[in-house]
Amino acid sequence: MEIKRRIKVLVVDDSAMVRKTITDTLSLDPEIEVVGVANDPLIAKEKVARLQPDVMTLDMEMPRMDGLTYLRQLQSERSVVAVVVISSITQKGSQLALEAMDAGACEVLAKPDGSTSVGTLAAKLTFHVKAAHAAKQRFRHSPKAAATPAVSFGKTNQDGVQARPGDRRLVVVGASTGGVEALRALLPALPAGLPPILVVQHIPAFFSKAVAERINALAEYEVREAVDNELILPGQCLIAPGNYHLMVVAHSGGYRTRLTQSPPVHHCRPAVDLLFRSAAAAARRHCLGVLLTGMGSDGALGMQAIREAGGINLTEHEDSCVIYGMPRAAVQLGVVDKTVTLDRMPQTILDTLSSLPA
Template identity: 40%
Template sequence: MAIKVLVVDDSALVRSLLAEIIHDAPDMTLVGAAPDAYVARDMVNQFTPDVITLDIEMPRMDGLAFLEKLMGARPTPVVMISTLTEEGADATLRALELGALDFIPKPKLGVTSGIREYAELIVEKIRAAAGVKVKPLVKKNRPELGSEQKLPASASLQSTEKIIAIGASTGGTEAIKDLLVQLPAAVPGIVMTQHMPPGFTRTFAERLNKTTRLHVVEAKGGERILPGHAFLAPGGHHLVVVRSGADYRVKLSDAEPVHRHRPAVDIMMESVAQIGGKNVVGVLLTGMGKDGARGMLAIRNRGGYTLAQDEASCVVYGMPKEAVALGGVDQIVALDKMGQVLLEKIKALGSGNRL
């Protein structure tokens, strides 16, 4: 049965371009194209779409207000259309908090060529969203940052010998946040790759820095990886971990995309496995595709420990599933238990004390 798609965008050009892309997909049908939230509301009730593409910037009622109402009244898979600006990035992350599953960057210039360039990705994201059962919007109870969680006793030393590598894609912005808020400031250094384009990762890192106990930054290259710090791969660059004497340091790479992604989880995890060996814990969270499976296997093969998010708590059980199938996963864990399990595995690595 064809996936029913509703396009909501105030730009007639964008509506036309998205309609063209949807029409060309053999497993999709366009049920409507709404210029604003009020028309969209009526079309949602009339056509009950399987997926909605939603513009953030619209007249009368913006996309965020519409999304919040939609998720409260009739939860539906939504893929946001986001402008490549700082304001657009912040609004997009807010949309993901409200329940949107993913987003498609909309260039400010060259809209026609830009959106057509993303055609394959747009279809892929709509297809993935159609398979997700969206839950009604509820306010998450996150741990209070004042109630500091303690590392297990034998792992309490802030050693720089250990390192945590986290990878995610679709649904990953919320999953990474949900994991990091479970961790204490004393946790070993973290490197992270989330599939996002340039312009979005810095805003994402800033939001994580405000909502967790960790010092989270978008990596610039050259930083020493220290306990209590988390480095996010910047959009458009792979994050690689290298040794500099006894230290782990961040290096950025402009090498070719892997699995069509730059940054790619595999690149990061394979570098960590190479230099960290048994001192590495790899974590693979929700995401579409197979990026990270090979990297998780590399970590496991070199004596590290690997954790994958379970299917029930994933938005899209793609990347973790591929890692399990490849034999790269030691333990499958629900997202709300991931922090505690991760700390237990840090403890099991031993009590190195080099700083």
């Protein structure tokens, strides 16, 4: 039997404690091998050339060269190393993390500090390292995907889609690895005046606000973080805050939000399944579920609940997914009505909304 090669990881951070924490955590997984550490990007450059890691964990603020500058250099060199950014969860750190994703980072995690424990990081780290490795492998071996990094959307037909008084239609969207870029392409391509859209993206605390603000600047309608117990209105998109589950509850003929910090689901908080299940219970046959790129199976059981309640489910096609994990799990469960590539998703959402009972 062929022995699977372990994922080689280089840990880059100027904090000795963080380097040890990451190394110790990753070394517990038999599928991962930490091949080296570096306390700044200049040392990392030499070790990348010598050790040929598959994945690098990268701090943003370091001496001699910051992580963002180094990441941009890696991108210009067409490096095959997948990068997981581990950033402080301050607002400044969130902006840097967003720029890091623009520069090619696969994942962003919160750096352990007074408010984010080492244990919280450890629970997610191996999952995200594997996801980053899988994403890089996909684009390395898929000329089609590598050749078309930008998504082009045609003009959408909006007939019969605009929300009207008493409209019960609701759109719920879930995504993980690659989802930030997918959402930044998809949401601005949708017109204003639609039924409300709720989004769960696997994301660290505070980073979700920066993502929402970036998308809001591009969209024709309001996009922002959700707050607890607010009325969900047509013509807006609410994104789950990092570290909070987002759910929907029926209220006086409409819907309200519910945010909780109940235990993670699928190692994630927020979790797509909790949003989808609550939307199925509240909106029933008025619900449209959309599942985008991501590793794992979060969202599949939620889509099953939407299907059983009479709603409709769409998933992103493998051809445009960074990671075809979450959509695949829903397809394999037999609860998906239609699968389309990301460039066709805006019009498919509108077409599906026009067929849902208001």
